[in-house]
Amino acid sequence: MIRLPLFHYAPIGIDIGSKSIKMVQFSKDYATIQEAASFDFPEPIAAEQDFDAYLAQLKQTLQRARVGRNFRGHDAIFCIHQRDLFLHNIRVNKNESKALANIVQQEAADRIPYSMLDAEIRFVESAELRQGEQTLREVIIMACFRPRLEALLELFEETGFRPISVDVEPMAILRAFTKQYRREADEQDRVLYVHVGYSNTAVIIAEGTQVLFIKYLNVGGRHFDEAVCRQLDMTMDDAVNLRRHSADRRRSQQTPEVERSVLNAMRDELERLHQELAMCIRYHSVTFRGRPLVRIVLSGGEATETLRAELERTTTIETELGDPLRLYDAPQVLGRHGQWDIAVGLAARQLGGKEA
Template identity: 25%
Template sequence: MALKIVRGKSLPIGVDIGTTAVKMAQLRSTEEDIELLAAGAAIVPTYCREDLGDRLDTIAQNVRKILKTNAFRGREAILSLPAEATFVQHVKLPRMTPQEIPVALQVELQGKLPYPVEDAVIRFVIAGEAYGDGDPKQEIIAICTARHVLDRYLAMARKAKLDIVGVNVESCAVVECFARLFRRSSDTSRTILFIDLGAASTQVVLAHGPQIVFGHNLFYGQEVIDRAVADGMRITVEQAHAMRMDLIKGKNEGLAEDELYRLMNPTLDQLAGELTKCLRYYEAVFRNQPVERAIFVGGGAYDKRLCQMLAQRLNLPAQVGDPLVRIKRVEGAGLGIGLDRREPQPDWAVAVGLSLGAAA
């Protein structure tokens, strides 16, 4: 699933296509360090988010602008498909060789995808061994996308003058972002829950050290929380989002803050319930490797109080992930977009992970 890192050379540009923004990051591996060479971002306007054609045209324009205004080296890139363009399904298969798995998945996924399996591009990760009906089986994570959708994203990338050398999904990129921190052999016994709090969806990812063992898309993102606040306060969703952003930045603290989080409670209960279902599935498959902690990434992870509320519901120790930990920055990299290394930057996990080599 990973590209080989060539020491001393620039890695491909990671292109994270999110619901509300495009982020691009490029790293370099040297003998001693990993360095951030360049980073840039652009907002995807609300008016073009519903129509895929308009959205892709806008993204292509944004990518060209980011390339022009930042010191990226070359045009080789790893592209992530947004969550709404992918379908992740766990499948249990009898023991077989990796070469036999694609054919078995074609059969197993019939009727389970939102499009004909013949029209799907399917990749997979062998997560480990599972036990069903008393017989040992392989736990497979099938990662699917519609071929025509993939083709449109690749056409967008060509229009943006990118040379795509790999395509990935957000869940794999998040694990690869932090995999360098789990290189000891003993780390494979550590289970980390990554919760990627995006605008339109939440990615639930479990890893044994650097190895992904569970992935699931919850189409339950920060926009749902904004809507709950808006309904409770009888304001627009845009106003609710602005209030939340002000609180995250330390503005409007006090009574309004308590009221706002009170309005979030029912929605957070529902989200925690979905996360708990994911954990129960994992625990049924990997019975002797309990979850050690949760790491929050994505734009929603800037809301530390929200992360604490979710962690309490899951009864897990938790932290906000910093994708740039132990990464040096080449002078000027990311300064134009206010990339503050003094604080965690959790919404850069996917872009950084893509550049570090998590290619599907």
């Protein structure tokens, strides 16, 4: 009998962003990055305005993504974008006899913006907290519109992928960084993860791998670009290039006057981000008492040294630039490492970690 070799490849993590797709695949032993690539959409199309046109563009980009690349196999894990994710926090009596899943269904029925028949619902149990004489448990409800999810699954199959799992962005972000924990103390630390993307900012507060808080903020790279365009009276393309090149240069190569002008032009949007983060930090300190936030991990496509310094200055919390690739052999030039956090977290899902 002739035995053919059995090939097995790690799944491809696919992060579908607002203006690009990022894909990461580990080697079989998860020690190195097999392949990583980013692909911009031909033109930005808002899925909520024209979902069919968005699907057509997504299909075109996914088909292009594998041409000439070193991705292997068909298994893929993708995540639900923020625009398709409904988030809501509830508090449940710890001694409640009714099954938590039933309580979640009842709470979701009153709040989600579509029929329960069309809803895909998951939940994450957060920490216990005291409210008067009661001991309550915070629960984070997550839901998405099933017909839209099914359309995405069908599209992935049409483009040659085999979806084996669906995740949400906050869980992928958390997994990307908690996989780096090596000390027992890391499991006790409370950390504020700030993922600043193009269209929004995802905020996750966690104690080790346990999620305490999730919120999306309506501020991101697009708002920074628009502010620079407006304040410096230049075209949007020029504003994008100026901000990108200024942030990506090494400190020794940066022009202080240009950097200061860009930062001042973004000041109102940065202040809005700082105010939103301050409310998240206050919510944590009031709700989850006992341990302070020990650090902020900044990631996403907008994670730069300038923004890191701004967050540390305004929050007075030690802030680091998150590097989701730190543990892995990644010989390629991948630009800002922080932009790969979601794709890395998706690709690492089968290694374990928090799941929705």
